[in-house]
Amino acid sequence: MTQKPFPRWDDARAAALDAPNLLLYRSNLLGSDLRITNYGGGNTSAKLHQTDPLSGEQVEVLWVKGSGGDVGSMKLDGFSTLYMDKLRALKKLYRGLEHEDEMVGYLPHCTFNLNARAASIDTPLHSSLPYAHVDHMHPDAVIAIAAMENSEAITKQVFEGTVGWMPWLRPGYELGQQLAAYNEAHPGLRGIVLGGHGLFSWGDTAKSCYENTVDLIERAQAWLEQQRVSRKLQVFGGAKLQSLSDAERDAALAKLMPVLRGLSASDGAEGGAAKLLHLDTSPAVVEFVNSQQLEPLAALGTSCPDHFLRTKIRPLIVPESVYTLSGAALRDGLKQLLAGYRADYSAYYERCKRPTSPPLRDPNPVVILLPRIGMVTIAKDKATARIAGEFYVNAINVMRDADAVDRYVGLPEQEAFDIEYWLLEEAKLQRMPKPKPMVGKVALVTGGAGGIGQAIAKRILADGGCVVLADIDAEALASVGAELSKAHGKDHVRGVACDVTSEASVIAAFDKAALEFGGVDILVSNAGIASAAPLEDTTLELWNRNQSILATGYFLVGREGFRQMKAQGTGGSIVMIASKNGMVASNQATAYCAAKAAEIQLSRSFALEGAPLGIRSNVVNPDAVIRGSKIWTGKWSEERAAANKIDEGDLEAFYRERSMLKRSVFPEDIAEASYFFAAEHLSAKSTGNILNVDAGNLAAFTR
Incomplete structure (x- = not known):
């Protein structure tokens, strides 16, 4: 080679x-x-x-x-x-x-x-x-x-x-x-x-x-x-298993990763903090996890201190017999494996601790090896999880060459412990700044390439969260994704093409989120259109288009987000971007108003069923967000100007003067309201609620 x-x-x-x-x-x-x-x-x-x-x-x-x-x-x-x-x-x-x-x-x-x-x-x-x-x-x-x-x-x-x-x-x-x-x-x-x-x-x-x-x-x-x-040396004793097909692998991972992510954030983790996952199916990793010597070599641990400081002394192997299970059986199988790992790690701590050792740290594994699939690494943020994976790839390379030529020797257990729990390392950890409130959280934002979607994504990214941008506009998605990645780092942003009216497309978007980050904590359902027509001119096609995107689309996205949050078992937040029109009808917008009202009722239903699971669902109602909003670039602007008998260029001033506060509403205003409902540290006890961001509209008051 x-x-x-x-x-x-x-x-x-x-x-x-x-x-x-x-x-x-x-x-x-x-x-x-x-x-x-x-x-x-x-x-x-x-x-x-x-x-x-x-x-x-x-x-x-x-x-x-x-x-x-x-x-x-x-x-x-x-x-x-x-x-x-x-x-x-x-x-x-x-x-x-x-x-x-x-x-x-x-x-x-x-x-x-x-x-x-x-x-x-x-x-x-x-x-x-x-x-x-x-x-x-x-x-x-x-x-x-x-x-x-x-x-x-x-x-x-x-x-x-x-x-x-x-x-x-x-x-x-x-x-x-x-x-x-x-x-x-x-x-x-x-x-x-x-x-x-x-x-x-x-x-x-x-x-x-x-x-x-x-x-x-x-x-x-x-x-x-x-x-x-x-010497015609055989790497890792040769292959023991064959890899799953890509489709089989991704299907197994889409089920596994949200459950694994949720379990790793509880039952012994520090404060139950959210964690993110990183997947590696590179040839070096796959060769190792499919090999004859996977179990004995993995058990020896890593040799270089830089490796195990990032990866813990040894990984957890999840056999195919566990990760191919579903539902409660999968959760129980993973729970048992994780409990065993934590017990082993705690025993290692007790064997090796010294009178001055810092307290036991999070006993959950960092590296998860999946025969026939690859490796998943888990950490408090995406970059740390990815880097841990890179370190374990280095460790795999070391084991491969050392064991083939001679006999691989890991660092003695006590030496490893003395490095991991070194007081100087502990002091370095204690000096680290407090993480931002969204670190470890993942938000999926539909309509993510639009003006409001971008603003919401930026607000979450600014506080350390990760965002999956879902949008039907592939060109805009690529452009916005590149811009946000440059500003906030490649580890924080992913894009996925998604048609919210297609059940298969919505499921695939959430599967993508699971494979990239381990799951979703926050869903912001924002994809939308706007249309206007007098009642007698409202065609069935126009009615169905509004219902398909704004009602059915919000249902499909909400249902899949709900399912993934339930699998994680750590709660979650669903935010639906509805409209003032869901509270009070506008002239000549029957199809749009009815669909927006459906969104509000959907959110209430999700809040009712989600409460026992810690899944909150709330609504943000914008009104007249003209600057940066893609819905105003089509016929909607012309139609609303005609309905209100004004020039199209006067729309922003018209809506501003119509409001009680006489102020324009911008995408960033909707982002702040969405962030409030998304953030557990701000609205943990809020569900089933509606927040109007319309500069004041008496008819749309919720009480």
Whole structure:
């Protein structure tokens, strides 16, 4: 199998960069390929000479990736900067391994130029090595060698003695001292492999450091490939199962994922917080879940600390005999598996905890492996779930190569626990900002490419939610989806073509939501049309069109949303965008008014049946939303102007003056009302209600 080449150094681009930006360029280049390092994993540094802002003299400054950063996407402000002379002086304060965590407290005292970026625990690994440029990466190929039972001997063989090897030690001040001592005792090395963890490499310049790092990874890749070919090695013991067809897979997942999502947000999770799911059916994952060695290898857990910090020490396997069940049987089967996992995880905590350990965290699994399908990862938000999946793919790559060539060895359980429940990691978690109120929530908005639909989506996205835009207009859907993804991130927005008058299309839209996020918490039924005609000119076709979209469409969408929320078992919110015309008839709009009244009654019916399940249903009644509303771009504008005997250009002023408040109503106003009903923290005790957003219309008063 020919490996895709790594990104190459661009001399022309590099020539225009100063020293700090060369470090940034190198970092971003390394982080652009997940085979080199995972998201948020690894770190880079450069020792540069700069002018001290106090003395005006030239001093040596360590630029190193700061705490919590990602080398692939970071900017210059992602680096910590520290005086090298002060970092070297810390050695006299070091009291030994049992006190090494206190060294982190000294790092802020070494800050250069009042840089606010916190230094990471890996800073001593870079400051202790004598090289101008240092990379610490987590390449799959090198970790595979590092995770082999005979890792030291194989490292020597692969790199022909040019790369050293050290046994696993938790990152920190002690590891930095040991790296320096090992390097001094073995002159001429190009790098050092840390058992079960990754690669340290270096160079005299940014370019030579990058090229050294990439060359070492390529050597590891080439050696592993040569072993597979020459020894005819069988990956994961060969295939045990065949994958389901795409249709069978998607049908099973559409049933499974809402139930799995709901159960993972309860029964032991922290506060029962909503979670989001990410699906991966890539070839690497499918090969693993269909293999002979799935169960024994998965049970060993991951080797690299960066992997299990994101994925927990081991995954949960859900067999086909469970995920192909339906209804109560599926829920009971998953509930039993999850209970078993939580019990095992709690036992792991009890076995390994220390007197100072933080409390037990969420004991639910992060990684779910599905034989014949693939992998689902679960986290508090979509990006975290996706990144956890990427980390486990890295772990699969490591297990595949390590176990085929030698014998894969996971990190010892106690070591894994000490990393997962490290007090410094806990402090980092405690410093994280409070999540926005919609994090973990998913909203499906019909008519999502229209003016009101976009405004509603933006309001939910602004508070951290995820949105599935459903619309019949494929071109507008693609354009709006791209715009919102750019503004709020690709993990937060999905689009699905949906004709609300088609039962199959509506079901497919909710299945799409289940496969993308795990389900839906909020349904905003907003798709609509508007029509006007005198009663005697109202054709059956016009009547049926209004009923089909505005009544039947709202029923189909509401029913499928209700079904998915019921499967999740965590409640939910249905918001129907009706109209003032549902409360009070307008002249020459019989078909439209009758259909809008039906929507209001539908919402009340949903509220009645949904209450025992925690599913709320409420109505927002707009009136005369002209700016940004697609229904005013057709004949409706002309028809309403004619019915009111005014010029079409005067419509907005006409409706504004007709209102009690003399104010225009905009899509953003409807979005705020919809958000109120959608948000559990604002309207948890509101169902069966109507909120008029019409600037005041006496005839439409609800009481």
